[in-house]
Amino acid sequence: MKLEQTTSKYDEANVFLMKLMDQEEEMLENFNKEISKMRQVERNYLENMSKDHEKAMLELEARRNELMSREMDLQKRQVDNDNESNKLYLERKQNEMAIEEQRKADEKMMHLAEEHKARI
Structure with a gap:
């Protein structure tokens, strides 16, 4: 009877230990799954961060290129404006000189007309 007890x-202790070992194994398996999930989440997060960073860099590069293009366009316009201003200045100077020449010619004509009148 004592041997049977x-x-x-x-047997009871053995069954208890087997259940305990199964629980421990299940807990370890669950722990490893959670660690794997956490690592995957971390990888996804870093990958998304990297993609966002890349996208931001591309947008900044595109913006820089656009601004450089606009700057070059403005510089070209400034050169064109300077050329137009110089051209206008020269045309006004020529016009002023032509007006002055016309005035002198008019004075000469008036003077000649007066001389001609005086002779008649």
């Missing part, structure tokens, strides 16, 4: 207690 001891054997029974031994």
